[in-house]
Amino acid sequence: GQNIDQPTEMTATEGAIVQINCTYQTSGFNGLFWYQQHAGEAPTFLSYNVLDGLEEKGRFSSFLSRSKGYSYLLLKELQMKDSASYLCAVQVSGSARQLTFGSGTQLTVLP
Amino acid sequence: NAGVTQTPKFQVLKTGQSMTLQCAQDMNHEYMSWYRQDPGMGLRLIHYSVGAGITDQGEVPNGYNVSRSTTEDFPLRLLSAAPSQTSVYFCASSYGRQRTAKSSYNEQFFGPGTRLTVL
Numbered sequence: 046g047q048n049i050d051q052p053t054e055m056t057a058t059e060g061a062i063v064q065i066n067c068t069y070q071t072s073g074f075n076g077l078f079w080y081q082q083h084a085g086e087a088p089t090f091l092s093y094n095v096l097d098g099l100e101e102k103g104r105f106s107s108f109l110s111r112s113k114g115y116s117y118l119l120l121k122e123l124q125m126k127d128s129a130s131y132l133c134a135v136q137v138s139g140s141a142r143q144l145t146f147g148s149g150t151q152l153t154v155l156p
Numbered sequence: 157n158a159g160v161t162q163t164p165k166f167q168v169l170k171t172g173q174s175m176t177l178q179c180a181q182d183m184n185h186e187y188m189s190w191y192r193q194d195p196g197m198g199l200r201l202i203h204y205s206v207g208a209g210i211t212d213q214g215e216v217p218n219g220y221n222v223s224r225s226t227t228e229d230f231p232l233r234l235l236s237a238a239p240s241q242t243s244v245y246f247c248a249s250s251y252g253r254q255r256t257a258k259s260s261y262n263e264q265f266f267g268p269g270t271r272l273t274v275l
Contacts, residue, residue: 053196076262078262078263078264086268086269087246087266087267087268087269088199088246088266089266090263090264090265093262093263095262132198132199134199136262142187142189142204142206142250142264143189143201143204143214144199144201144264145201145215146191146198146199146200147198148196148197148198149198
């Protein structure tokens, strides 16, 4: 089976940097996704990692270590609008594009 | 492009009633899927399809049926609604095969969701 763990809640201050960790144990691996979900809305794509290393996209970066089954999402220069749930999802190799999601990390940005 | 659309946005059912949640996409995506989202449990896969005429079960398929007669549409049917099916339902779509390792073509696009309450 698949197991994906991420912290339930995190709090940070506007302008700061926050790192959201995700660990996974899956039978095969074909990529890891991070999604952002504001309350009452649909998840929206943030990043995709399939190779080890760091992917940077503006204020958001995502890191992957396949050997350790570990990823993190780094958010810089936090803004109030970054308050949302951040979902880590793994795509298992051989699967027809299915994603297995973690339970999400609720980030609250304080002024 | 409208992307992924879902109807209705809200629905209240009584136990035992049946209904169909509609999902459509206009991006010519091969892969479509249905998830349910419950508090503290993340998104769980109900059913998915890799192309017209092909469907398969996900993690929590019981009580739901799907069909894929066209590339664009992927309706989810609740056969006999139960209070345990109260949830938010999301439809998603993506290309059917991985394009490149570093391409966001691999992402799944989500519809706005249907909030279902079963009394």
